[in-house]
Amino acid sequence: xxxxxxxxxxxxxxxxxxxxxxxxxxxxxxxxxxxxxxxxxxxxxxxxxxxxxxxxxxxxxxxxxxxxxxxxxxxxxxxxxxxxxxxxxxxxxxxxxxxxxxxxxxxxxxxxx
Amino acid sequence: xxxxxxxxxxxxxxxxxxxxxxxxxxxxxxxxxxxxxxxxxxxxxxxxxxxxxxxxxxxxxxxxxxxxxxxxxxxxxxxxxxxxxxxxxxxxxxxxxxxxxxxxxxxxxxxxxxxxxxxxxxxxxxxxxxxxxxxxxxxxxxxxxxxxxxxxxxxxxxxxxxxxxxxxxxxxxxxxxxxxxxxxxxxxxxxxxxxxxxxxxxxxxxxxxxxxxxxxxx
Ligand SMILES: Nc1nc2c(ncn2[C@@H]2O[C@H](COP(=O)(O)OP(=O)(O)O)[C@@H](O)[C@H]2O)c(=O)[nH]1
Ligand SMILES: [Mg+2]
Ligand SMILES: [Zn+2]
Numbered sequence: 001x002x003x004x005x006x007x008x009x010x011x012x013x014x015x016x017x018x019x020x021x022x023x024x025x026x027x028x029x030x031x032x033x034x035x036x037x038x039x040x041x042x043x044x045x046x047x048x049x050x051x052x053x054x055x056x057x058x059x060x061x062x063x064x065x066x067x068x069x070x071x072x073x074x075x076x077x078x079x080x081x082x083x084x085x086x087x088x089x090x091x092x093x094x095x096x097x098x099x100x101x102x103x104x105x106x107x108x109x110x111x112x113x
Numbered sequence: 114x115x116x117x118x119x120x121x122x123x124x125x126x127x128x129x130x131x132x133x134x135x136x137x138x139x140x141x142x143x144x145x146x147x148x149x150x151x152x153x154x155x156x157x158x159x160x161x162x163x164x165x166x167x168x169x170x171x172x173x174x175x176x177x178x179x180x181x182x183x184x185x186x187x188x189x190x191x192x193x194x195x196x197x198x199x200x201x202x203x204x205x206x207x208x209x210x211x212x213x214x215x216x217x218x219x220x221x222x223x224x225x226x227x228x229x230x231x232x233x234x235x236x237x238x239x240x241x242x243x244x245x246x247x248x249x250x251x252x253x254x255x256x257x258x259x260x261x262x263x264x265x266x267x268x269x270x271x272x273x274x275x276x277x278x279x280x281x282x283x284x285x286x287x288x289x290x291x292x293x294x295x296x297x298x299x300x301x302x303x304x305x306x307x308x309x310x311x312x313x314x315x316x317x318x319x320x321x322x323x324x325x326x327x328x329x330x331x
Contacts, residue, residue: 002204002236006122013120021116031122036265038235069264074300085261087297095297099268105239107118 007047011057013107018056023112026060030109035069036102069102129208133243140220143326149250151232154276156184157309159227163191165319175214175228177206194218205236234263245329252276253284257291272303279308
């Protein structure tokens, strides 16, 4: 598990942005996590609860938006969502293609007061 | 009040990876990140690659291991420079660790650095090191359903090495279906079928590595 160091990165990023905005505290942290990354929500939450006390993030809600994987078929250019890891193009039945979404891992925004 | 951030959570690692890459580019070194499950054959493939290329390529190895030096010792017997990184329990190498390792290597005298990442199919994928090539070993006994279970790594690599093909007679492993699935997920990937035990296919693999060194760097 590497969510410890990851969660520390998240805290560094949001605390810095909150400080720059002159905020007293962060209420919500909006994360975007692609389905094709190896990051696990519960584990990030666990380390967040451990690391956030005493920082501007203490008590903030972690809102994690998972984005599904999307594939663009190389045969017919159809874009489709990857479901149950079935890589067959629904349009032309070719297998797979280029991944155009699903590898995101970012802090999108924070709510502060 | 809402504050827009839009910052990649791994940006701190990515920046150091970029610095590693710039340092390696400056020295004209090709870096290969080798990933696989524990026991997939990372160390074995690295040893085979050294044997095949040592007359024409100056090679060093970085061994990422959670605690032991067993693999580093195996590589050191080949008389190539080897640096051991103990990750202290961490499930993957990261760019700061590679930076420390590179500082211990004779960069002016190298063409290829092979990195044995920690045995794991999930975590290493998300952490850039500064590599030119990402390679995964899928050993046949692990089964032909791995691409369904670990899509992240199959779409991220430049080459998939299917290892332990000497064991195919004893396994239920649908090679054509496996190849077709991987190529579907990652249409540009290069696939090699090898046995690090018998040496079958390892020459073709090593030839590809030699070509990559030429095209990427020269
Ligand atoms: N039969 C067979 N065994 C192999 C092959 N490649 C590696 N092994 C064995 O698999 C085990 C793990 O190999 P190793 O290279 O240490 O894997 P690593 O943990 O990924 O570095 C060792 O016992 C090797 O001898 C192969 O092609 N065929
Ligand atoms: Mg090994
Ligand atoms: Zn299609």
